[in-house]
Amino acid sequence: MSSNPDFSDAELIEIIGNLKKQRNAVILAHNYVPAEIQDIADFCGDSLELSIKAADTAADVIVFCGVRFMAETAKILSPEKTVLLPVSDAGCAMAQMIDAAAVRELKRLHPGATVVCYVNSTAEVKTEVDVCCTSANAAKIVEKLKGEVIFVPDGNLARNVAHKLKRDDIMPFKGYCPIHNRFTVEMIKKRRREFPGAPVFVHPECPPDVTAAADAALSTGMMLKYVRENPSDTFVVGTEIGIIHRLEKENPAKKFVPLTTQAVCPDMKKIGLWDVYVALRDLSEQIELDEETVKKARGPIDRMIKG
Template identity: 40%
Template sequence: MTASSTAAAHDTAAEPGVDLTPFGGVVGDQAWREEILRLAAEQDAVVLAHNYQLPEIQDVAHHTGDSLALSRIAAESTASTIVFCGVHFMAETAKILSPDKRVLIPDERAGCSLADSITADQLRAWKAEHPGAVVVSYVNTTAAVKAETDICCTSSNAVDVVRSIPADREVLFLPDQFLGAHVQRETGRENLHVWAGECHVHAGINGAELAERAAAAPDAELFIHPECGCATSALYLAGEGGVPAEKVRILSTGGMLDAARGTSASSVLVATEVGMLHQLRQAAPNVDFRAVNDRASCRYMKMITPAALLRCLREGLDEVHVDPDTASQARSAVRRMIEIGRPGGGE
């Protein structure tokens, strides 16, 4: 599948009426786990799982983490096959960094509403309106968009990336409007233009829900992903004294894990996709982690089922291909992303 056909499949996956029924019929039990690890060893494959995956997928993976950490692992791994349990842009990123390796995703229909919110054609048109601007793309974008990008970023290093750009240069930040607003607050940069895209799951975690949950748990810390629609509300609550400012933490998923290991709080309200709770509870089992919105579950992430992963390793499906020219153009932007910010603190 080329970059263009990958994008087409991704767009189709988001259309109403398209069958997105996950592969089923397999239980993620011990026998399944042993078979996954046996097949992975047999095929010289490393299994990577994003923090938003189902718990059984996270637990069987060789490495679980955020998009930046997994991108680094994919690039550095000696395995000849990368099995990326996540959404399609993540597997594309692994292929961009490791063009000579076989990259598989257990279900190529696993797309991303945020990545779908801007196309390469739209980005080219936006660049034409701002000649000379530096393009900063969140890693949650297609390979074709990355190819039109100067430097990629994750939620943990987005502020550092923008600060690294000369102050007199315009910046086009895409595609997430909430992360862009966070970067604008942190940098105070007036020549930063933000694309009006969003992750439907994070955007659905709103300020009213956060305020209600925080009022009901006044001693809880707040871990807020900057993609969330409630991020501004969290800062407002802190500024108005509704929540102690020191209890409000705007964090990437990697940052949440670090904060979980160091917190002295007995309870934490978490505003991000609910799959993150599994890793947080493992990192700090004595802390009560609760979702601000229990319905904040990404259907695309949850398409990577035990059956899908078993099918992937048994049949070598679905393989991800990125057009070599597209990958070459995108690679420098992704590599610059990996070089900026602390290791392991990604999406």
């Protein structure tokens, strides 16, 4: 996160607002980025939800405050727009665990299998797969597929889907999110002792024993809905702690306890107000994808959206 002593946060926020109008830009913030970035965003949400929203706006410029694969997805859905990733080295450890060559090798070893790809993957990987999914719709997408399924890159999400659908023909890739993979059943037991009666929800990127020990395994969008509809006043949150800011904002009377305070994605925390300002000032860093990549990567995303 870069900063500049010449401007206060309030001044930067004003400058960003003015630049945003000049550029006809929209600022998107993932639920895990720092609070001050969520607060200046036009939309907060998960990566796919944000990209779909941005494609629907009349903005010429999308500033994607998140990690690279998310900005790539926005570019795939809006190739005519300028898509900016303010921190160029904000990556996703899980997305980087697989490349297109590894997908091609899996397809060679399992001809006839359908390749399902979690959206947390690079554009290059998406060009090689049959259909994409999110953590919210993964089970729904896989349920419709007959025969063997290769599921990349998140092995935990694959195993959670296989368990839910009671299927033994889903082959999980060995990738994982280092943040969610760190959660344990012991952490859940500890929080249940400390906050008796508080519902515990976790993300489906967590290992299956953890999702089984929780009250619910939910995508970030589903977590927001779950809290809105649940009468409890305290919740234990098993995902990256950035989402707690949004949960608190939307539910000021409720209390949110992280399953562990260690659940911090370093790449999501790289961005600061100064980075957003520089991105808008210099129109940098622009996501560039060639036409062929956009076309090939769009197919599996469209197939997912159509259901």
